[in-house]
Amino acid sequence: MVPLTWYLILAAALFCTGLFGVLARKNAVAVLMGVELMLNAVNINLLAFWRYTAPGELIGQAFAVFVITVAAAEAAVGIALFIAIYRLRDTVNVEEIDAMKG
């Protein structure tokens, strides 16, 4: 059986990829995709720990399902926001979206 560490390394790599996408990509849609990657990295972690530490209970799968649900909602809200911003400012380049500047 593949040891737990491998899953954790995979999840960490996936998380870092997502994080990089969130921090470095200019396209807002790409940023959202990065967020999606990070959430899924968390899902891998949840399932891996469930399988290796408490396989008798369904807690890990239940949390993963919640995360997927939240991620779906988050993606929907995020896309809606970007569409609104695009309509307003004709861009989805996050470099140019600096309305939070005081």
Next chain:
Amino acid sequence: MHESSTPFIYNLTILLPILPFLAFVLIVLWTNRNKKLSAGLAVAGVGLSWLIGWAIAFTAFGQHGIAAQPFRMLRAWLPAGRAWQAFGFMVDPLSALMLLMVPFVCFLIFVYSVGYMGVGKPLGVHDQRGWPAEPGHVDPLASRFFAYIALFATGMIGLVLADNLIMLLIFWEIMGLCSYLLIGFWFARKYADPRKITPKEAGLKAFLTTRIGDTLMLAGMLLLFAQVGSLSFAEIFKPETLEHLATTTTHIALIGPVPWATLIAILIFCGAIGKSAQFPLHVWLPDAMEGPTPVSALIHAATMVSAGVYLIIRTFPLMAAVEHGPALQFIAFIGAFTALFAATIAVAQNDIKKVLAYSTISQLGFMFAALGIGAYVAATFHLLTHAFFKALLFLGSGSVIHGMEHGHHHGHGEAGKLVDWDIGAHGSQSTSHQSTNLPSFDPQDMRNMGGLFRRMPRTAWTFIIGGLALSGFPFVTAGFWSKDEILADAWVHGHTVVFVTLAVAALLTAFYTARQITLVFFGKPRTAAAEHAGEEDSIFRWMTIPLMVLAVFAIAFGWIGIPTTFPLLGRFSSNPFHHLMGSLAEALHIEAAELPFAATPLLTSIVVALGGLLLGWLIYRGVAEIGRREGDASWSPLHLADPLARPLGRIYTVLQNKYYFDELYGKVFVKGVQRLANWLFRFDDAWIIDPIVDGVGELWRRISEFGHAFDVRVVDGIVNGVGAVTAAAGSAARVIQTGRAQNYLLVALVALSVVLGAFLVLPK
């Protein structure tokens, strides 16, 4: 009081001072535009007071035991420490006797004033406020005059009814105020001769001079209050209180221990000296003659000046608390000295009113001398008789002056010369200047008169009756009986010095009275004014009736005090006056038995009265006979030498100048005070106040300059500094606020990494 209840009439006592006061208020507030109504109100107010006053007086005379148990009306009024000063009136024999005289004389003089002020006559075209009106015209301020004299009547009536010294002082001061206002009634009047005192100055002089006495009197009253704890007469005159005052002493520097009673008595007497114009505060009274003549009669002869005598009579138990003490000796000395001193001055005066003024001072001196030797009853008697005949004389002189003014006016009108008839009489300064080329005419100068008997018979008869009463014409006149009683008292009690002084003064009195009557009424007229003088004008009807009434009293009032021990006449006399005052004296434990008859004082009175009159007539007959010289423009009666001027020489000049007391006081006190005030002013202004004020100003200027610098440098610096620091911090911090979410996330990541790193690296 006995078992009988208090007669109802006494409850009206409160009305006596209130009625004239009501008239005063009504005139001042509402009726002052209507001169007739104002005069009517004043006369009616005091007339009612007179009627009620007589009703009360006669009730009191008929009541036994009023002396021991006087009627009192009291209201607690002024709190003073633990005691309350009462607003109180009382009726006792002395008050009742004064009520017999005061409202009555006031009423007569008010009636006289209606004529004197020309009420009912048209307003003169040239007449100005504060100047006497031209003959035949109403005074422009007649309403004001009646308001003042009504207020004065309030003061005098209240004074004689006062139940305690506080009330007495209040009414005393009301009178002082009225005296001031009325002396200066013709406040705008100016004379061509700048040395002649104007009414305004005379009023001021009177007020300030009497103030000296009033202040000392107040000091005496305060000491009395401190010692006794009350100023009510009933309290003060309790035998044990007087005993206490007479036996306890206070130490005065240089003099030694003095009984309280003596000190207080002398201080209170000082008030009387001022009010009654006794030496050395006599100087104001002759100048007070600048006021209208009814005022001279009312205030400066009959009532206010005798208030000083009344005060001493009222407080006599206090004055006599120390037997044969220095207080009474002092009073006797001042009185006798003033009596003689003023009589000598009166001999050399030419102004008809000035003679009467000095005569008043002299007669008041008689009263004080009488009080000083313990002649309590005689002094009261002389006070009352004097009020009648001196009021009569003053009113008579006013009538003479009016007659002369009419004559002067008439004379010039007849000659076809329409000129201003008197420099002082009316108009502005310009009219005065215009008329300065005319010889000024003084209608009060007796040298301008003469032969008025035929022209003004009613005035002349009544004036002569008053004059005879003043000189003490034997057996008939009131003045004889009262003066004789004083002399008899002095003789019987062995006060020889006082007796001789008063006898000489009485001789001089008769002498100057004869001089006055001779110069005014007998002989030939010495000026055109005197030749045309008359009393036919309608105003004289108002003026001569009071004269006649007063003339009756100037004779008959003496008859109530004829001693029962007097030969022949005494048999018909019950001497009700002595009876009344004796009962009061008894109640107050004053010795006042009726005197045994003595021939010497009687003979002295007769001789000095008749001798003085005869001497005056003989000496001045010659002058009176010199008539007017028509056609000789350079001749004036003012150039006639007084027959006494040559034999008396320098003494006459001294007498004419009133012993130079005005000059002396002017130099010493007036100038002295002015110098002192000037010096104090400079001291204050240049050496003390100015440096202080300047110093304070400079100091504060410096302080504020420092404050300004502090403000600009420190306070502003702090405020601006805080701003600058904040702004700098802001511009530093704003760099990291890019508005880009990725930057923020990056920062969060870095921070998290650091925290996590630290968590991992640092030991647990």
